[in-house]
Amino acid sequence: MVYFIEQFLNGIQLGMLLFLLAAGLTLIFGIMDIVNLAHGSLYMIGAYFAASFAEWTDSFVLGAILAVIATFAVGIVLEIVAIRRLYARSHLDHVLGTFGLLLFFNELVRLVWGPAGMTLSLPSEMLHAVEILPGLFYPVYRLVIIGATLTVAGLLYGLVMGTRLGMLIRAGASNREMVGALGVNIKLLYTLIFGLGAALAGFAGLMQAPILTVQIGMGENILIAAFVVVTIGGIGSIRGAFVAALLVGLVDTVGRAFVPDLLHVYLTTSASASLGRALSSMMIYLVMALVLIVRPEGLFPATSK
């Protein structure tokens, strides 16, 4: 039971990180209609910025804040220089162009920071584990991740549901031509949304960085998982992204923890270990295929197209 709760918390934590990535992706998808493969690069850049700034300022928190601001700036510049020119093109051109950006960013990071990875070390008070239930010790930092990402998710919800900017974002997700026709500066709105998505991705990257190493290509596998989240949730829907992110996070973590054990009941040790590993990696894709078979537009389709 204790093990189950621990895995459940890990699942929530992964789900929340996925949500940060997926929220940006789904907004960019839903509003600008852009397939952005370079979103994982922003996640990676956020982590590299945080590692450098933390080393420079000697403070994790200060480094993290500076990194989010810097990634936001990178997103804004990227939108103005490149992404903006892709709006009029086909989805295939988006894939091609942002794939090019992904290659470019991986190489740029290798040039600037070198091929070896970096580590982002935590302040000492976040290093130990606390007993959250009798017999269950859980690392403080993982709780910090859950808390911080939930806070950001809440702020994002407030921004999208409660402010004028959020109103424009929601309007843009359901009918962007009409928003433009009503005299909203749609260009500026797009730039801001892309910057916001970049900042969220960068934040996700730097929060994950102390657990894994900061390395080139770190954003790629999680990007695919974030795409799965966006597709399950329905393109353009923040609410869908939230539900789907938790679903994917839990399915992935709990699957990895328990599928090999379940198979072990029926199979020999080595067979269940290898099959279990494969099967648990496949789980989220199976879930996605199931969802799309039942609902080809995802769980919460936002657009009325």
Next chain:
Amino acid sequence: MNPRLAVNAVVLAVLALVPVYAARTGDPFLMTLFTRVVILALAALSLNLIMGFGGMVSFGHAAYLGIGGYAVGILAKEGIGSGFVQWPVAIGASALYALAIGALSLRTRGVYFIMITLAFAQMIYYVAIGLDRYGGDDGLTINQRSRFGGLLNLDNKVVFYYLCLALLLTGIYLVWRLVNSRFGLVIRGARSNERRMRAIGFPTFRYKLVCFVIAGAMCGLAGALLANHTNFISPAMMHWTRSGDLMIMAVLGGMQAMFGPLIGAMTFLLLEEQLSRITQYPNLVIGPLLLFVAIYVNGGIDGLLGGGRRG
């Protein structure tokens, strides 16, 4: 002579003469590189059949390369070395897989289709990682290339190269016949306006599915060739970035042109090769170049050759 014909003729002449030139200069690497170009051109050609002519943007095409390759590798490891068994199995397995995922994926549209094909390819990728008996994550070395009795000796590099080239040209011919047949017209019609095609009575889903399966089978053959070429299979054959590479080749060459995928594969692989000789950071050039093509170039390299009737 119009420029398109001239370019195609030059490309064919270069491909036909590569082994001669390689023998003269004694550069074995040139053969390796161009065999790779030809094999991946076949894979890009099959992708272009569904993507360029059918409008089905599949982001999981490398899965067939993997399935074809693993069919050869697994059979070789289990002691079945005959190409008469290996290659039909490679093609058949890819076709079956294409039938299964096509039946599910073709229910979705647009970005959802891109994502679901990507997801299925990732699944196959993880299946390969789980195959401990066949190398798991590290991959598997194939000790002997497919045997075709006394008919062909694939260990001879020149023979293998010309076999790949012959298969590629046959593939281009087949795609050309297919695209210009009644079947091809339905497929192209469904790309421009599927609703209208259905309204005039064509069951477009079935046509698209058949097209999807043909493309899968063709790419499975390319996978079998690739495994024979490298004598090695690994999950990396079907990593999602490999699917991206195939897309790049098809788009770069020009999706409405029969020789587009070949020209795209040749340009992309040769450029990559040249750049990595000059600089340690080839993607600093390739990345922005792809972005440039995506933003400004219509119809890839073929589009640069001017208008006129294509296909």
